[in-house]
Amino acid sequence: MFNIAVLISGSGSNLQAIIDAVENGIIKNAKVALVISNKDGAYGLERAEKHGIKNLVISGQNTAALLEVLQTHKINGIVLAGYLSILPPEAVGEYNGKIINIHPALLPMFGGKGFYGIKVHQAVLASGATQTGATAHLVDCGIDTGAILVRGIVAVQTGDTPEILQKRVLEVEHKVLVHAVKAMVEGRSNDLIKQPVTLEERFN
Numbered sequence: 001m002f003n004i005a006v007l008i009s010g011s012g013s014n015l016q017a018i019i020d021a022v023e024n025g026i027i028k029n030a031k032v033a034l035v036i037s038n039k040d041g042a043y044g045l046e047r048a049e050k051h052g053i054k055n056l057v058i059s060g061q062n063t064a065a066l067l068e069v070l071q072t073h074k075i076n077g078i079v080l081a082g083y084l085s086i087l088p089p090e091a092v093g094e095y096n097g098k099i100i101n102i103h104p105a106l107l108p109m110f111g112g113k114g115f116y117g118i119k120v121h122q123a124v125l126a127s128g129a130t131q132t133g134a135t136a137h138l139v140d141c142g143i144d145t146g147a148i149l150v151r152g153i154v155a156v157q158t159g160d161t162p163e164i165l166q167k168r169v170l171e172v173e174h175k176v177l178v179h180a181v182k183a184m185v186e187g188r189s190n191d192l193i194k195q196p197v198t199l200e201e202r203f204n
């Protein structure tokens with residue numbers, strides 16, 4: 001059984017997508033064993049509770065507590081799903097190659113320091129880009145710099161506001177993330193590193 005820990009900071013819709021994929025059998029031989037938030041009251045904690053998943057709040061700075069709870073729960077892989085803290089290098093080292101992040105743009109564009117949440121979509125619209133999307137990538141010690149696994153393309157439409165675009169991209173994030181987590185569980189991450197998958201616009 002592949003034990004997944006999902007780290008969140010907010011509403012947890014990406015967490016929900018993983019929970020649903022496991023419960024629907026899209027992701028097999030795995031379970032979301034642990035949900036960790038760095039923010040008290042994150043709605044994602046309620047989502048975990050509803051599904052009987054162990055959940056707790058740990059400060060992003062408390063490396064020892066994070067590593068201990070991951071070990072106690074025999075975690076095999078980590079998903080950063082809207083986690084707004086930087087994973088400590090000790091954790092990146094311990095779970096190297098088994099940590100996936102979901103970013104709401106087509107990396108390497110509109111990624112890195114300061115590019116998170118609505119800011120990403122504001123920057124995409126300000127740039128005049130005609131397409132954006134979502135990227136699931138492995139986590140290294142940089143910000144949004146790890147190997148790309150799966151991307152999903154979203155066309156920028158006339159009249160898009162950052163909020164409208166964010167909503168459309170978020171739906172694609174869910175599909176991109178499930179595809180990447182399924183590959184990690186099935187030991188296919190390296191295949192994706194060699195040949196990243198791009199999910200086409202049909203999701204729009």
Ligand code: GRF
Pocket residue numbers: 008009010011012013014015044081082083102103104117118170173
């Ligand atoms: C979303 O805005 C997404 O772009 C990014 O962080 C946020 C998380 O959303 N990954 P949710 O908490 O998964 O709903």
